[in-house]
Amino acid sequence: MKDAAAPDLFAVIDATWPAADTTMAGGFRIREGRGGGSRVSCASLEAPFAEADIDAAIAAHRGWGQTPRFMIRPGEEALDATLAARGYEAYDPVVIYETPVRDLPATEAAMIEVPPHWPPLAVLREIWAAGDIGPARLAVMERAAGPKAALLGRSGNRAAGVAFVALHAGTAMLHALFVPPAFRRRGLAQEIMRESLRWSAAQGAERFTLVVTRANTPARAVYERMGMQATIGYHYRREAAK
Incomplete structure (x- = not known):
């Protein structure tokens, strides 16, 4: 079952x-x-x-x-x-995390460079490319048919973190969250997620979700500090290389 x-x-x-x-x-x-x-x-x-x-x-x-x-x-x-x-x-x-959108953070996301938008600005594409999120994955984002947005965070007045969020049947899901190593441990990922939650609420979402590898313990710690709960997991099997 x-x-x-x-x-x-x-x-x-x-x-x-x-x-x-x-x-x-x-x-x-x-x-x-x-x-x-x-x-x-x-x-x-x-x-x-x-x-x-x-x-x-x-x-x-x-x-x-x-x-x-x-x-x-x-x-x-x-x-x-x-x-x-x-x-x-x-x-x-991997494991799927979720939280009710009604559990909005009380503080403003001060490190957001520009409002959530679509299509993404060129600088977002450049940051994604640095995280191996290239044209093929950008094409996936383009195919999403429901409400969607790109988010850009900043650190020290520099564009420094990106994410993609989209909505389906009352549930928002965050994808392609990437903060370059030089800008990590500054709270930028949390700020991007807070802005994603606000965007999701404005679109009428009831819950907010994301998928993360089980091995990514730093990211999982961030999500849990923000009150997200692990729900279900899955994995893949592939033909072994010969």
């Missing part, structure tokens, strides 16, 4: 960080990512698990020139074990 919250949160991921295309192969939904990362290039199980469907999913991935990879969500232990037996390697375990 999947966690009751899982389908809703995964729908938010798909809507706010969308693939270029999707297709069904057996019981799997296959995403075409065009270089946009695992979230938009994976297969997810959308029907009762049948091992025979794995080969159809692999063929669909190859048809798009992608490395076969699968998202493993709560309750999909049989799929996980089957892929492991085939030699598929596990990677990128």
Whole structure:
């Protein structure tokens, strides 16, 4: 059994960080990512698990020139074990955090350079590029169909941190938060998140979410200090390099 919250949160991921295309192969939904990362290039199980469907999913991935990879969500232990037996390697375990939007911070976000906006200014694109968030991931942001915004933070009057936030079905999700190493430990990530919360509230969102790797303990500590709660997690399996 999947966690009751899982389908809703995964729908938010798909809507706010969308693939270029999707297709069904057996019981799997296959995403075409065009270089946009695992979230938009994976297969997810959308029907009762049948091992025979794995080969159809692999063929669909190859048809798009992608490395076969699968998202493993709560309750999909049989799929996980089957892929492991085939030699598929596990990677990128993540956890989804959330908080009600009504829990707005009391202080103003003083380190925000410009109001949330779209499309992003050139300086945001430059900062994202420094964090390996290049054209393929910017194309993912462009595809998001609902309300969305780019955010720019500053430190010492310098543009220093960026993020992307988008809304789906009353839930906002933060993506692509990046602060260059030289500007970290100054509270800039928290300021960007505070402004993201305000933008989300103005758009009518009821909750605010994000996805982070389990190994990113500094970021997780920031989110927990801000009152966000870890909810559910997932990981991926991919064909091992030969």
